[in-house]
Amino acid sequence: MTELTSSELSRKIRQHVLRMTHHGRSSHVASGLSVADILASLYGEVLRVDPSDPDWLDRDRFVMSKGHAGAAVYAALSETGFFSPESLAAHYQNGSTFSGHVSHVGVPGVEVSTGSLGHGLSIATGMAWRARAVGAGWRAYALLSDGECDEGSTWEAALFAGHHRMSNLIAVIDYNKYQSLATTDETLTLEPFADKWVAFGWDVIEVDGHDIEEISAGLDIDPRDRDRPRCVIAHTIKGKGVSFMENNVLWHYRPPSDEELALALAEVSE
Amino acid sequence: MRTRFFADLLTAARSDPNLVLITGDLGFGVVEPFVEACPAQFVNAGVAEQNMTGMAAGMAMAGAKVFTYSIANFPTMRCLEQIRNDVAYHGADVVIVGVGGGLAYGALGMSHHATEDIAVMRAIPGLAVVAPGDPEETGAVLMDLIERGGPAYLRLGKAGERSVHASRPDVARGQAVTLRNGTDVALVSTGAMLPVVVDAADDLDQLGISSTVVSSPWIAPFDESTVRRLASTHRLMVTVEEHSITGGLGGAAAEVLAESGSACPLMRIGVSHKFNSVVGDQGYLREVHGLTRQSISKRVVKRLEDI
CATH class of the missing domain: 3.40.50.920 (Rossmann fold)
Incomplete structure (x- = not known):
């Protein structure tokens, strides 16, 4: 595991996301900043994974369902020893395997390729079902965007996992309240969001998605103590850490310029 | 064909606890022996083909050998992207089983006809596509699918098809x-x-x-x-x-x-x-x-x- 503290890891993730999206002229910088603390919690404190053996059979499974924030996952993996941070320079480059949406081919530690929304919770549910079927102790995690809760397939999985009381399944939702064109409330309101998950048979907690300690407390649960899947609604700020990117849909798509990168790096490095 | 499929699948499931059958809430009158004999290896995903297919991929990634099952148009077209992205791209050991390929559910109407499934499925890289011609071929290709694994689409007829082959023919993968x-x-x-x-x-x-x-x-x-x-x-x-x-x-x-x-x-x-x-x-x-x-x-x- 990493030598970094979790807050150092989240800072590194943000720095990498800014540099990768700048260098690659790629989208979704604000999404990557939004999930940085959740990933720092997962890779710094919660997930039982082994960077020296990415295919370790007893590892926890983490499915990045919001694949568009793939840069942040690559950053987290590189800083926790799955591969060298220097590899991140290949992000978005011709011939590289570091695609904009997270992809498992050629990238150690990436469990599942995603990008089309609404896939990850089903896959994680299948993994959790399998762990239970064979009596394995590992857990299955899925990190979802709020926007992908527009997808019906997310709720198919929620219904199944609730019905089958999949206590080894943990969903965490990056609830930054912005999606591609506007806020979630302006697009398809999710509220009452927590109530929906409760109604589907989930145990729900809401956390400050930028407080790593709080996130980890929500995520690091013992399935044996529980009788239902856990949903962690992480209240986040899209573009968190860079004042001019926060809560601005522009940064769902626009990569930072040279000048903006310098300003942004200074802010996240404080 | 359906009868042979379920009989042979059950035989395989009895000797391989990793074999899992998921149905999209279909199979009344045919899945019961499997459920009775191997309850821990059976899942009814409900009327939710996208989740069924995504879950199948997740189970397979964690070591299971998964068969999804429904009327042919549902487990193929309703969840095409899950087949493409989750199953095929990951090379997951999932066999999508469609029963009643073609016009077998004729009087139920257009919604239940699977008449474009082969075309759509064969466009997906890495996905084997097989439509056996009689019960004997069904047994042969199922054996191949179990031994060599998915990703694959198995398109079955319904029931009562006449056997053309006197015994199980040799139709190794990719052979006519x-x-x-x-x-x-x-x-x-x-x-x-x-x-x-x-x-x-x-x-x-x-x-x-x-x-x-x-x-x-x-x-x-x-x-x-x-x-x-x-x-x-x-x-x-x-x-x-x-x-x-x-x-x-x-x-x-x-x-x-x-x-x-x-x-x-x-x-x-x-x-x-x-x-x-x-x-x-x-x-x-x-x-x-x-x-x-x-x-x-x-x-x-x-x-x-x-x-």
Whole structure:
């Protein structure tokens, strides 16, 4: 595991996301900043994974369902020893395997390729079902965007996992309240969001998605103590850490310029 | 076919605890023995094909050998992206089983006809596509799917199909099987049309037209060399399928012939490229689309006259 503290890891993730999206002229910088603390919690404190053996059979499974924030996952993996941070320079480059949406081919530690929304919770549910079927102790995690809760397939999985009381399944939702064109409330309101998950048979907690300690407390649960899947609604700020990117849909798509990168790096490095 | 599939699947499941069957809330009257014998290996995903398929991928990634099951159009088209992204891209050991391929659920209406499934499935890289021609072929391809694994799409007929093969034929993955050798016309069949094609060949024989009959259960990988060989040794090639003439067996054969430079003409017999809005049982709808022994032999005779 990493030598970094979790807050150092989240800072590194943000720095990498800014540099990768700048260098690659790629989208979704604000999404990557939004999930940085959740990933720092997962890779710094919660997930039982082994960077020296990415295919370790007893590892926890983490499915990045919001694949568009793939840069942040690559950053987290590189800083926790799955591969060298220097590899991140290949992000978005011709011939590289570091695609904009997270992809498992050629990238150690990436469990599942995603990008089309609404896939990850089903896959994680299948993994959790399998762990239970064979009596394995590992857990299955899925990190979802709020926007992908527009997808019906997310709720198919929620219904199944609730019905089958999949206590080894943990969903965490990056609830930054912005999606591609506007806020979630302006697009398809999710509220009452927590109530929906409760109604589907989930145990729900809401956390400050930028407080790593709080996130980890929500995520690091013992399935044996529980009788239902856990949903962690992480209240986040899209573009968190860079004042001019926060809560601005522009940064769902626009990569930072040279000048903006310098300003942004200074802010996240404080 | 369905009966043979479930019998053989259950046999395999009894000896392999990693084998899992997921149904999309279908299979009343046929899944019960499996559920009774191997309850821990059975999941009813409910009426939720996208989740069924995504979960199947997740289970397979964690070591299971998964079969998803529903009426052929549902586990293919309703969840196409889950098949493409989650199952095929990850090389997951998932076999998608579609029952009632073609017009088998005829009178239930257009929503329950699977007439584009082969075309859609065979466009996905890494996904094997197989439509056995009779119960014996079903047993053979299922054995291959269990041993070599998915990703794959297994398209079954429904029930009561006549066995054409006397015993389990050798149809290793990607291979067609020749049932009889002739000299004039090569009849290539996939899926449940096989008995009809054999009957049509008998009729042609009575008319003095010598037919080769080939069953091509595997559409992907496709037995291209057999198609090329047949084209070089016959005056006419005819593909027969209970599927749209666009993109299925006929499409696969056309691609091979066009690129081979063969002069052998191809006639594709299948479901015409339009929706069925009339009600009818499978036999009736086959008549509508010219998928009967009489219609096939008549069209072959006419085409040979025109060459």
